Structure formats: C-alpha cells, structure tokens
Amino acid sequence: MNKNIFGDQKPYENIILILRRHPLVLVSIVFAFVITGIIPILVLGFVSNLLPSLPEVQDLLTFASVVYYLLWTYGLFYELTDFFLDVWIVTDHRIVDIQQIGLFNRDVSETRLDKVQDVTTKITGYFPTFFNYGNVIIQTAGTEREFEFQQVPDPVFVKDTILYYSDQFRSTHIDGIEVHEFPVQ
C-alpha cells in the first residue's frame, strides 16, 4: 500500500504525477518581492538624509521599516503558499485538481481516467517556449467541467502520460466498473 501523500488518496491507487506550476513562475514571484524589498531601503536612505539625524527620528524609521518588512514577509509567504497549494495530481485511477484561491477558497475537483476524452497542450510566449512549460487542458465526457493544468513543466510529457494511463484504465476497467475490497475492521 502507498504512503498517503494527499488527504483523499485511495489505498488502491498509485500516484503517477504530482504537478505544480513551473519553478520559473516561483522565481518571478520572488523577483518581484526582492524588488519591493530593496525600494524601501533606498527611500529610507533618502528620507533619513532629509530629516534631522536625531536618535528619535532614526528610531521611528527603524520601527516603520520593521512594520514594512513584516507586511512584506506576510505578502511573500502568502504568494508562496498560493503557489505551493495549487497542485495537480495524476494517479492510475483519476486526475485531481486542487486550486487554492487566497486563504479561504479551496477548490478540489477530480475525474476518473475513463472520462478523459481529449488532452490539449498550450505553450504560448517566449519564456514558456524556451523553458518548456505551459497549460494542459483535459476535456472530459458529457457535461463535466474541463480540467486545466496551468504553467506546468513539460506539458507534452504530461499529456502523453495522461493518455497512456487513461488507455490503461479503460482496458482494465471494462464499462468503467471498479470493485475494491476494503479492509474489514
């Protein structure tokens, strides 16, 4: 039996892929925060030259900069949490799409692999082409929603993997019927 990696993992399924956005997306978030982290140092240096060099003023500037960096740290970790909690999981039975939107909106949806109809990859832009990342769109049967893996690394490999395991699932689960014995306590 597998180690339970995500909360709703079934004892009979194996995880094939755990996907997050490409690390370059993380780098762009961190870069933006590095820039906003440097600006106050420059501004404070400029302002402290204008204001009298009294210890009270220096104390106020120190306090203001600590408050700023407290909010800055909170913002940075908020964005990092958002990045790390958006996960797409492909198992040998289903696809799970976990989207964390802010701190109070968590969207978890899944579809069985036999419901997968077609899989499309989209790589648009200079950086996605150069660093090989993009979106994978999974169309499911009937009126079910479509799944979109956003900015994931190597989308073509992801597409091929999903289609391969979808075929495998269909060949072993005729008419989508699946019976599992659950442990008796």
Added chain:
Amino acid sequence: MSFDSIFNFISNGISNLLEIIPFVIFIAIIIGYLIGFSFIIYHLVKFGIGIATKFLAIAFTVISIILLTLLIKSYLSLDLKALFQSLFNFIIP
C-alpha cells in the same frame, strides 16, 4: 473655567492620544499579523504536499519570530513625545 485650564486640558488630551494611538496601532499590527500567520501555517501544514511546504512553514515561523522581536524592540525604544518635539523644533527653529 479660565483659558489656561482649557488649554491644559486640550494639551493633556493630545499628549494622552499620542501615547495611546501608537500603542493601539502596535497591538493591532501584532494581532493582525498573528491571525494571518496562523492561517498560512494552518494551510501549509494541513493541505501541503511534499517537503517544500513543511520547509516553507518552518522558514515563515522563524522569520516571523525574528521580525516580531524586532518590532517589539523598536517600539519600546520609540519615544514619540521626544520625536514630535524634535520635529517641531526642526520645522520651527
């Protein structure tokens, strides 16, 4: 009631406000930050998948402790009355 007593009453009121308002802001910042911090740590620990989220939670806790200590230290060394007096003297020499 003489003019002097009214003036003293107002100046004492302003002086008390100068002491209370920064303290209220300071407490509000700490409480607000701790609430936000708790939510982020809760999400990382409960829903995080993989070692990266655990590492992120530890890093956030350590950085928060350092920054909150600095915040308390810098607040305690803040003398607002002296600051306003210095700024007043700087503006109107």
